[in-house]
Amino acid sequence: MNPHTWNETVWQRLLQLRGKLPHALLLHGRAGIGKLALAEQLAQLVLCENPQADGHEACGACPSCHWLRQGSHPDFLKLQPAALDENDPDAELAERKSPAAGQHISVAQVRELTRFVQLSAHRGGLRIALIHPAETMNAVAANALLKTLEEPPPNILLILVSHQSSRLLPTILSRCHQIRFTLPGTDAAQSWLIQQGVREAAVCLAQAGGAPLLASQLADADYQARRRGFLSGLVKMNSADTLRIAEHHAKQPLPDMVHWLQLWVHDLVSLHLAGRVFYQVDYQQELRGMAGRANLFGLLDFQRRLQAARASVQHPLATQMVLEDLLLEYAGLFE
Ligand SMILES: [Zn+2]
Numbered sequence: 001m002n003p004h005t006w007n008e009t010v011w012q013r014l015l016q017l018r019g020k021l022p023h024a025l026l027l028h029g030r031a032g033i034g035k036l037a038l039a040e041q042l043a044q045l046v047l048c049e050n051p052q053a054d055g056h057e058a059c060g061a062c063p064s065c066h067w068l069r070q071g072s073h074p075d076f077l078k079l080q081p082a083a084l085d086e087n088d089p090d091a092e093l094a095e096r097k098s099p100a101a102g103q104h105i106s107v108a109q110v111r112e113l114t115r116f117v118q119l120s121a122h123r124g125g126l127r128i129a130l131i132h133p134a135e136t137m138n139a140v141a142a143n144a145l146l147k148t149l150e151e152p153p154p155n156i157l158l159i160l161v162s163h164q165s166s167r168l169l170p171t172i173l174s175r176c177h178q179i180r181f182t183l184p185g186t187d188a189a190q191s192w193l194i195q196q197g198v199r200e201a202a203v204c205l206a207q208a209g210g211a212p213l214l215a216s217q218l219a220d221a222d223y224q225a226r227r228r229g230f231l232s233g234l235v236k237m238n239s240a241d242t243l244r245i246a247e248h249h250a251k252q253p254l255p256d257m258v259h260w261l262q263l264w265v266h267d268l269v270s271l272h273l274a275g276r277v278f279y280q281v282d283y284q285q286e287l288r289g290m291a292g293r294a295n296l297f298g299l300l301d302f303q304r305r306l307q308a309a310r311a312s313v314q315h316p317l318a319t320q321m322v323l324e325d326l327l328l329e330y331a332g333l334f335e
Pocket of ligand 1: 047048049050051058059060061062063064065
């Protein structure tokens, strides 16, 4: 059994591929739904020296399973950006944790992979390289990988995991066997979150756009307190407040605040267009009270402005200034 029941169908498809595995797999779909966990489960099963009789589960006890757990398997290589925390279940919050450094898989890392795939397997089976998330390879790194994909050495399995496969080179896409992951149903996602001890499962799941692993990370009490502190300020803000509020939040990570503002404005727009709130469901009432006071086209303009801000929020020194500008524009939408 895989740990995320909603991925059982995908897991069965992967099991069917066993015995005739392609040299490259691409597991793609939204961030925070368990692609990485399944990729690692597949790697463990393929490398396991004593799998269960039905061939569907690794033993968890052989040297191979042991090394993989320790992160020291000689036939397994994982490439990911330096900023990704090993403990993140699906590691989509890296941007929040470390906005500047180590966001990419470098060409040096891909060269390490090239050397790795040329060696013969220590344990006589396959060698497996996992690339996560594949879209963080820069152009040079992606081209270096392409050489391995074009002429793969025997007994190699490359597993690419991607949250945004549209950002991958078409030449990479065409050389991978693609497996798409879909968003789980709300009920399955919520029951899983409740099992994980998440108290406000529905609220966190909505903020995560339905992705349960992301939702479980967002459930962090400190994160939610900071978020509520910020959102409450948006409810009754006018132009005269913006300096004070920007000062008050100047020490918070700007990417978080721009992100919250984006979801907030998205909800205001969707109230205009569809009459419902998608993300900040614990602020339904406040959002409904405000939506009618803002002009739809003004909101859409501001949405584009936030997208641009999102792309350039890496400079921590300018937090207060950038935030004040954004809040001033935001307050103007309701006046
Ligand atoms: Zn094993």
